Structures are given as structure tokens and as C-alpha cells.
Amino acid sequence: MRSLTFSSTLIGIEAHLVGVEVVVSNGLPGLTVVGLPDAAVSEAGARVRSALKLTGVNLPPRRMVVNLAPADLRKTGSGFDLALALGLLEAMGEIPQGILQDCLVVGELSLAGEVRGVRGVVCSLTLARRTERISRILLPACQIGELPQWSDIEVVPIENLEQAMRYCRGEVALESTPSSVMSSPKTAVSNDLRDVRGQALAKLGLEIAAAGGHHLALSGPPGCGKSLLASCLPGLLPPMTEWEVAEVAAIASVCQERTDSRVRPFRAPGNGISSAALLGGHQPGEVTRAHRGVLFLDEFPEFRRDSLEALRVVLEEGQVKISRARFRTIYPAHFTLVCAMNPCPCGRFGVAGEICICTPNQVQRYRSKLSGPLLDRFDLLVSLTRVPLVESSEVEAEESSEAVAQRVSDARKLQADRGFLNRDLRGPNLLQALGWKNQDRTFAYQLAENSRLSMRAFEKWLRVARTVADLKQAESVSRRELLIARSVRFSVDAEESLVS
Ligand SMILES: [Zn+2]
Structure with missing residues (x-):
């Protein structure tokens, strides 16, 4: 039989x-x-x-x-x-x-x-x-x-x-x-922007990151709310399509994790993580578990250097290729990367009223752990300061994540019409997307010349400006958007010194 x-x-x-x-x-x-x-x-x-x-x-x-x-x-x-x-x-x-x-x-x-x-x-x-x-x-x-x-x-x-x-x-x-089905409770972390007091500039940075899909670096002393801000990002991103929900559910199922796959993932691995756990092996790594969501790396310079190098390739390709004896596969890995770092090993460098105890050498070594090519993937580098206690206890109404998410969703629609997420705009596509007038172009080039911007930094600035314009539903990028974009990205000098 x-x-x-x-x-x-x-x-x-x-x-x-x-x-x-x-x-x-x-x-x-x-x-x-x-x-x-x-x-x-x-x-x-x-x-x-x-x-x-x-x-x-x-x-x-x-x-x-x-x-x-x-x-x-x-x-x-x-x-x-x-x-x-x-x-x-x-x-x-x-x-x-x-x-x-x-x-x-x-x-x-x-x-x-x-x-x-x-x-x-x-x-x-x-x-x-x-x-x-x-x-x-x-x-x-x-x-x-x-x-x-x-x-x-x-x-x-x-x-x-x-x-x-x-x-x-x-x-x-x-x-x-x-x-x-799908009656399981929501387990994903997604805080609300309403709970974050002050930090207006960082919040704007977060909104821009959500709208343009830009990878975001947050720099600031310990305790200024970098982790809380990062955990708000999934709640700002537009709802996933049915296809994306299926992808996220498939990954959670392979990892045997019970999460609500309608919620965008938020992964925050510790800096002691091995390359295999970050990138994947027989099981998907953190970059794949963050697929369609946010990967948050706190104390970014403390991560293993080889992991960070590999991360750069993942960001470029949007996937991880695993090639071992008898085992080859490709895992998807499309996510927004948010990294947080202190200004120096002790965390007090440049903080008003505090004295940094690090030697210049230590500060230099700490910052040089970020390789240029990886830092290059971040369009946004936002600097945070500690919010004074007086300000943080003031009960003033902060804007909710829901209101911001609506603007983000509208901005994404404009990008969908252009065919590119703003973070992927390069060269001619970028210049075409700006749709700027002659006087604004002249203004941008002059400002870039005066502050000795590299071509790379110039393009990042323009990409962010395009997203600022999208958030206002503006067709072209004007002087105003350029200036807002410049104020959100942390001082160009600081970035250049990090890269060099
Ligand atoms: Zn220090």
C-alpha cells in the first residue's frame, strides 16, 4: 500500500x-x-x-x-x-x-x-x-x-x-x-513622542528620519533620552502593507518569537553582540529581525569593528548573504538604522557645566572607531543636550506620535510618486528631485563653499532638505528648507572631524 x-x-x-x-x-x-x-x-x-x-x-x-x-x-x-x-x-x-x-x-x-x-x-x-x-x-x-x-x-x-x-x-x-487569529497582545516597543519632554531639534530629526527613511545618528551625554527617542521611531513610520506584514510574520516565526507582526519591529541589541548574532547564520540575525522596522545600536562606537564594517554592506544591499559549508541563504534586511553615542568615553565632552576626564587621545580613538564609509550612510547626525529639570517638569502639551505619523505618511506618498525614498536619492536623481529655483541653487552652493562642505556632505544636506520640503508638501526645495536641514544636522565641523 x-x-x-x-x-x-x-x-x-x-x-x-x-x-x-x-x-x-x-x-x-x-x-x-x-x-x-x-x-x-x-x-x-x-x-x-x-x-x-x-x-x-x-x-x-x-x-x-x-x-x-x-x-x-x-x-x-x-x-x-x-x-x-x-x-x-x-x-x-x-x-x-x-x-x-x-x-x-x-x-x-x-x-x-x-x-x-x-x-x-x-x-x-x-x-x-x-x-x-x-x-x-x-x-x-x-x-x-x-x-x-x-x-x-x-x-x-x-x-x-x-x-x-x-x-x-x-x-x-x-x-x-x-x-x-492574531489575537496576541502587542509586544513591540513603541513609545509615544508625547512622553518626550523638550528635545525639539531631536524630535524634528526623528520626524525627518521617518519621512525620508534616513539613517540617524544621535550624539549626546548619557541620560539625555537617546534610547527613548529611538524607540518612538517605529510609531512614526507608515503602516506596513499586507506583503510587508507577511514578511515580518515569516521572520518572527522562523525565530520563534511571538510578536504582533502588524507592528514594525524595533530591535536594540547590546554592544557585546557577536557578528553572527547581528548579521545571521542558520537563524536570522538582528538586522533581519529589524526588517521593515528600526535597528537601534546604543553606545555605537563600542560595537565590534568587524560587525560595523559588515553592517555597512547590509545597509547598501538591503539583505544579508549567508554562505557557509552546506548552507547558503539570503535574508532580507531593510531597516532604518538609529545609532546613539556619547560625545566621548566619559560622556561629558562639550557638556556645559561638566568636566570631561578623557585625554584628547581617548576622545580621538573613541570617535575614530566609526569608519568613514559607515558614517557616510547616516544622512542625519543630531546632537542632543540634557533637558534642564525645570523644563522637563513643565506640563506643556507635546505633539503626539499620531500627528507626526500623519505628516510622515503624506511625505512618503510624494516620494512614492517620484519612485525613490529620499535616502536613496543620489546624483542626477537628487538634483532632479529638488526642483529648486536658480536663486536657491546659488544660495546652496555658496553656503556649501563657505563652510567647505565635501560633495558627500553636500548631498546629504540636500537629501534632508528634500525630506523637509516633503513634510510640508512643498514641490520645490527653497532656502527655508535648506536652512532647516542645516540646523537639524549637527554641526558640519563635528561631522567632518568624526570622518577624518
Ligand atoms: Zn570624556
């Missing part, structure tokens, strides 16, 4: 279709799994045997061969258990023939037959939706809350093997409706 069903294996954050073919025949009793299984797949036999026994089905003393196709694709993980058990049941005639041929089945089995969650269940759902021959997916009931919206496929949540058997025999109906 023979049966065929489908399951999936994960490579990176993509699920691949695997045919599970079971043949029960006369011969030496035993269960063999072939088709490049890894250890977890090979061990499925023991789990399935026990789960079937405790569900009341004894395997017959016959020869059972399970073939996982395609044979040249490495199969990893424990997600094949349920497919294998149901395949055996079909081949043994315990459930109707052909019932599983349009099913994708994923789930790990406990020895008692309960169905346990697996990594990447959202990726399996995506695979099932885009595969024509699949019209149903059987998956662990405990993971139903991880799924994004769907309407085009039947999703069957399974709690245990016995329930799966009864479902296949038509004794129970188990369909899940899309409206019942």
Missing part, C-alpha cells in the same frame, strides 16, 4: 515543498526514512511509532519505507512527524486513500501524540498559498495565533494525532477562520 502527502522544509526564511511518500510492503519489518534527512528527521521514526502506539494504532510487522522528495534537498527539523504519521496511517488503510494528496502537513509529535509547534509555520503557510496543488494546510493548533491574515486556503489546526485521524476520517470539522 502507498500514500502521498506533502510537508515542507525550511531554508533560511523560505519553506520548500517536500513530498512524503510512504510504502508499506512485505519484507523485513522496520521503518526506514530516505531522502537526505538530518538527525531530527531520522529520529521522527521513534516519535511517530510511540505516538501511534499511544493513540491506539500498532504498526504492523511489515517493511515501511518513507521517501522524502526531492531527494537532493536536505530536510531539516522535526516538522515532518505529523505528515509521516498520517502517511503511514493512510498506507495502512486506517484513513481513507487519497485524503491527504492536496494537504501540506507540518507539526512535531510528542511521544504521547500531541502536536507541537515548529519553526517557520508562517513560511509553510506562504508556501501552501502559492502552491497550486495544495488546498489545505494542517498545522499545530498552538501556532494559529502566529499567522497573518489569509483568505485563500483552508487552515486546519491540529491538537493531537487522534484528532488528525478523526479529521481525515471525516468525523470532525476543524477549519479555522482568519478572524480568529
